Amino acid sequence: MIKSKSHGMIVPQLCLLVMVVFGGMMAARRACADDQTLNRIRQRGTMVVGTSPDYPPFEFQINQNGKQTDVGIDIEIAKQIAKDQKVKLQLKNMSFASLLVAVQTGKVDMAIGGINPTPERAQNVDFSKIYYSGGxxxxxxxxxxxxxxxxxxxxxxxxxxxxxxxxxxxxxxxxxxxxxxxxxxxxxxxxxxxxxxxxxxxxxxxxxxxxxxxxxxxxxxxAGYQLGKNDVGAAIAVQKGNPAMVRALNQSIDRIHQQQLIPGYIKQAGKHMKANTQNTSMWHYWKYFANGVQYTLIISVVSIFFGIILGVLLALLRLSRFRVFRWLSISYTEVVRGTPMMVQVLLVYFGLGVLINIPALTAGIIAVSLNSGAYVSEIIRGGINSVAKGQTEAAKSLGLNASDTMRFVILPQSFKNIWPALGNEFITIIKESSIVSIIGVTDLVYQLNVVRADTYRGVAPIIVAMVIYFVISFILTRILNFYERSMNHG
The missing domain is CATH 3.40.190.10 (Periplasmic binding protein-like II)
Known part of the structure; x- marks a missing residue:
């Protein structure tokens, strides 16, 4: 569906928000530059191309020698373009809804994914000429x-x-x-x-x-449609104000058409699809799911660790005698709790990307940690308030100052009280961290969608992912309950 391919009503709107706030500034700045994108690509020897490999035969993945490999018509075109520029090709996978934002914010040099060059999209990015037209x-x-x-x-x-x-x-x-x-x-x-x-x-x-x-x-x-010139065709998207880059892409596309390479790309993609569907059992794709579990656990464990640290800090600020500290804590907590995590992930990855190029995994961990910190702070604040005031008075009578009282008396007791709530937050993070798949982090949900696209099986991968999430949550719940009983008997 010459993209045609677009993900959801909400996701494009959220991406548009990020584009307006940050992408517009970035595009304007680069539009005033001297079109250095092509020179930068040649100098570093690598062309970074964004794609969404869940759309066969244009872009999808195969299991090649135990490694997930992007293949398809668009991937072959990207390889040819990189070859023409005598540079290496680096593919950066993400959801389709994020591709144009990635182009605008400089996360990728170009985006390819069966993108239809509509007038609306052309207001935000530049397009090459049409490289493929299908009915x-x-x-x-x-x-x-x-x-x-x-x-x-x-x-x-x-x-x-x-x-x-x-x-x-x-x-x-x-x-x-x-x-x-x-x-x-x-x-x-x-x-x-x-x-x-x-x-x-x-x-x-x-x-x-x-x-x-x-x-x-x-x-x-x-379909029998009477199609206009804007209703057919796929083009490559690049950042605004890059005529040299567009010319280079058009030259490669002309060469591809002159040498009639696309029929061969289509044939090759067909072979890969046939190989993918020879064995569509979920066990055949166990490495995909295992890789997804690995990234899901990494994000969850690291995020809850930093979330607790941030939560303690915010809770202490909230209980501070200084109004400015209380205001900062309240403001942060209200903003984070009042906005979707999806927006926060996009903001960290693309927004901070204007200033520093953050890898997708790092951006996902940062966003989930910042989100978790806001919720953990309220849990910890409730735990601190649950400690009897007599404990503070007893600590003072022993000569402990306010800092030592909080450190050695209040916080240990409050953590004992809030342990079940913290456990629930950890389990929630494991499930909600799936949102990072939108920026290309290969977590469990990302791998689920790849397997669905590769095998043409709609339900089986979902069931496998559900079972995996349940097993993780079940085991974690039992571990948390064990330590809770230990603390209660301690």
């Missing part, structure tokens, strides 16, 4: 092939497409009385189609071919 199709259940033969038969029916995508707009515009439903990912749409929640799903022709060749229950029909 529009609908996926339907083969059992309904007799009733649905063309878009005319879809009038008044339920049609699915990726939210705010080209296919979504085309269905709204061209099919009278259709009930068009937007979802975040194509595998979700196909699952809704197969469970008869939708009558058809609008996709790009290569995507339709990929699904029908790997799922005998699906059938492709031509």
């Amino acid at each position: 529009q199709s609908f996926l339907i259940n083969k059992s309904q092939a007799g009733q649905i033969k063309s878009k005319k038969d879809l009038e008044g029916k339920k049609i699915g497409a990726q939210s705010e995508a080209l296919q979504y707009t085309l269905a709204k515009k061209n099919i009278p009385k259709a009930q068009v439903t937007g979802m975040e990912k194509t595998p979700d749409l196909v699952l809704a189609l197969k469970t008869h929640k939708l009558d058809a799903v609008g996709v790009e022709k290569p995507v339709a071919a990929a699904y029908t060749s790997n799922d005998p229950e699906l059938k492709e029909i031509d």
Whole structure:
């Protein structure tokens, strides 16, 4: 779906917020520069390309010698562009909704992912010329092939497409009385189609071919749209004010077309998809899930550690005699608790990226730690207040100053009181940290979506991820309960 591919109603809007606050400033600054992007790429010898590898046959992953490897039509095009510039290719994976923000804030040199160069997108980034044009199709259940033969038969029916995508707009515009439903990912749409929640799903022709060749229950029909020049084609996005970079990309695209390389890219992508679907058992993808668990636990453990440190600091500031300290603590806590973690993750990764290039994993840990600190501070403040005032008076009678009283008397007792609440916060962090997948951290949810895209199985990867989350939470709960009993008997 020449992207067509867009993730959800909320995610693009949140990304737009970050783009307006930080990306606009960055784009304006670079637009005034002397178009140095291409020179920087050549000087460092590496071209950083953003993509979202959950969209076969354009970009997806395969298990190659035990390593997750990005492949697909767009990946081959990116390789050719890097080869033409005599530099190495470095792929940076993230959600599609984050790609244009990454371009604007300089996280990547360019973004490729079947991006349709709409006039709205062209206001924020520059585009190369079209490198691939494909027609529009609908996926339907083969059992309904007799009733649905063309878009005319879809009038008044339920049609699915990726939210705010080209296919979504085309269905709204061209099919009278259709009930068009937007979802975040194509595998979700196909699952809704197969469970008869939708009558058809609008996709790009290569995507339709990929699904029908790997799922005998699906059938492709031509969309029959009368398409304008802005309704077809995929282009490469670069930062505003980079004409030399655009010219270099266009030269590579011209060379690719002259040498007729794209048919070969499509054929190669088909081979990879066929290899992926030869064994779609979840055990075959155990390394994907294991890698996701590893990153999920790293983020959770490190974030709760720093969250507790920050929480103690904020709680002490909140209880301070100085009004300015109390105001700072209250303000921080209210802002963090009053905004979605998704916005905070985007803000840290892309917002701070204006000043310093933070890796996705580090940005995810920082964002989750800052979020956790606000909640932990309230838990700790409640624990401190739960300690009887007589404990403070007893400490004073023993000659302890305020600092030692807090350190040796109040905090140890308060932590004993709040242990269950801290345990719940840890478990919550394990589950909510999945939001970092939006910036390309390969946690469990990220790997879940990759497996769904590679295997064309909508439900099985979800069940595996649910079981893994449950097992982690169950084991952690038992460990926390054990230490809670130990403290109570201590």
